[in-house]
Amino acid sequence: EVQLVESGGGLVQPGGSLRVSCEASGFTFKSHWMNWVRQAPGKGLEWVANIKQDGSEKYYVDAVKGRFTISRDNAESSLYLQMNSLRAEDTAMYYCVRDRGWNLFDYWGQGTLVTVSS
């Protein structure tokens, strides 16, 4: 059974940093592009970043470029999102998502909530 379990969310002050993690199981992690998708309270889905199977390619939504870094550890079947210079508008549930190809998001984690507030 495919499982994606996020962790690391919490309350952080504006300008602060946080790293969220995703532990994957039940599939060959190193064979898939992986993504982070976020959802602000009461709002829609926003794709944040993705990373190629070997980590050689990474892409970001304009709103987080230069502040967020996506990474992965295939030996540990884990995905990470390092978030720096956090802003109030980054407050959201962050979902770890598997890509089956062509941006087909077939498995989603339950999410980890990041709140940016003073």
Add this chain to the structure above:
Amino acid sequence: QSALTQPPSASGSPGQSVTISCTGTSSDVGGYNYVYWYQQHPGKAPKLMIYEVSKRPSGVPDRFSGSKSGNTASLTVSGLQAEDEADYYCSSFAGGTQVLFGAGTKLTVL
């Protein structure tokens, strides 16, 4: 690249059919047969309901169907049931490095 356009709301009575549209451009919806629909219940993670315009993953009821005409994709829910009340999001491959979602449609079962 702009987000895909969905109506903010849709509704229908139990047993009826309802269709939700998703309008893009020739660079995304119209250019590829890689259109997806996700269902999200309150407090839950999104769930894939339709992929490649009209295919259903295992376990998704055949009451859910998808189609596409030009730059507009559609999700139809037939024989509406109370548990179909949820938010629905479309997404499309766009050939570039960004991933597009629609703003979402809240489906209400009256």
